[in-house]
Amino acid sequence: MLRSVILAASRSTTIERLVATTPLSRDVVRRFVGGTSIDEALTAGAQLTGTGLTISIDHLGEDTTTAEQASAVRAEYLALLDALDRAGLAVGADVSVKLSALGQRFDEPAATEHVRAICAAATGVDCTVTLDMEDHTTTDSTLDVLHTLRAEHPRTGVAVQAYLRRTEADCRDLATAGSRVRLCKGAYAEPESVAYQAAIDVDKSFVRCLNILFSGPGHPMVATHDPRLIAIAEDRARWFDRAPEEFEFQMLYGVRPAEQTRLAAEGYTVRVYLPYGTDWYGYLMRRLAERPANVAFLGRALRSRS
């Protein structure tokens, strides 16, 4: 219930203004966002890689509405890849891209060209690209774009969401040699017709998808902070005799950092999803929806305005 209210608020410009103009919101934002500029993102990225973690950097922004905005997002990613390379951080790094930020909703062919240019630049500096998955109305389009990209850049990855009823079948299709698939629970408000609503059903779907991905020849990327699912993934890794470079754990910047370093110390590959940019509102609201304690934190910040 609280989750759907917060996710609905993530689309409200009034609440966005209220949150964005609250000075203490900055503390909440800082916990989950690595900075507003490429330089700040690289500083946060260097800190993470210095402790044995790997990174996937995301330029915040989604639901672009004009061709100019989409071109600006492409330019930002090209500048980010160049900066990662100059800083010596590109090799083994990943960038996460939301196709809606590149204009997927109004011009899918143009969005495909933009992300193709990003993939070419990433390949040039030995970095990978992973397509984030957004709400279910974009899933087919995102998977179509993925197949186009993989013809030229086979290491392009994609996120899939265990809460969607279709995802088990998608995992079967995606579990091919070398295929980088990020399995997460899913962060959007979705109707019952397409998505499991009960947490237990999402978890069961997550485990079924894990089994498919770990038993196949692809590269599973287990994106969760859930201790039970992490333990199950560790078990599957042992069962299927996966070397540390044959799969990875992924977690969000600022969420369970001690668990991130524990897993890395155990010898696992752990990738931290590191967002940066000024357009943090939608991302922040999805993080708040995941954990009521985070909402209390923001609530205190908003109350202290008066």
Ligand SMILES: Cc1cc2nc3c(=O)[nH]c(=O)nc-3n(C[C@H](O)[C@H](O)[C@H](O)COP(=O)(O)OP(=O)(O)OC[C@H]3O[C@@H](n4cnc5c(N)ncnc54)[C@H](O)[C@@H]3O)c2cc1C
């Ligand atoms: C690397 C990565 C990439 C992702 N990419 C996508 C994507 O492309 N599309 C998409 O829809 N979703 C994406 N997500 C979000 C994902 O779908 C979930 O919404 C999010 O990970 C929370 O689910 P959970 O598996 O951690 O389990 P939960 O049951 O939500 O959380 C388990 C435990 O983790 C901790 N925790 C979880 N979230 C938070 C938080 N925000 N703050 C503090 N503690 C927390 C709490 O201790 C909680 O009890 C991604 C997640 C990760 C880690």
